[in-house]
Amino acid sequence: GAGVSQSPRYKVAKRGQDVALRCDPISGHVSLFWYQQALGQGPEFLTYFQNEAQLDKSGLPSDRFFAERPEGSVSTLKIQRTQQEDSAVYLCASSSGAGENTEAFFGQGTRLTVV
């Protein structure tokens, strides 16, 4: 596709429900990132993939958060037993390489509301 695509755009979950958020990166992009953006705040790093390898998951806030990218393209962020504090916009970004000056392109995000 032309850009990073995320689905769904909006998700309302009842507390305790499991959710899965999908990210389709730009075709051919090696690197993929997930960020969590609380209302009025800047994005916070969650995890990073290079191809199918999850190289950094230091930002995942708890073991309820799990991300995968099994074939090195599409990625899924799963949140188990959602809590109200999980309410945020989840942004996915991809970049063509792993170089430090390589630009990351962001999707529109998935707004998760836990009620």
Add this chain to the structure above:
Amino acid sequence: KNQVEQSPQSLIILEGKNCTLQCNYTVSPFSNLRWYKQDTGRGPVSLTIMTFSENTKSNGRYTATLDADTKQSSLHITASQLSDSASYICVVRKTGGGNKLTFGTGTQLKVEL
């Protein structure tokens, strides 16, 4: 304490006026700094990238500066337009820090008639 601090938190200016947004960072060792524009309901879009050796870089009506000694950056917007209304986020990357980006909390700019 956030490693990237931005000011002001919000700003309202009249169309056609100029403005300057500030970013102070403590992220070290420094690799590069990007300014992103984030429209409401959209993902951030990169405006400029500044590396250690660069002092000034322009992209149309946007001009970014970097002082690596004082760890400060600014984004100057000239002849503002209504479409400039957005959140402007300063993002710093560490050298050798993997691919973790550190985001500021942003400056919310509103341009009015």
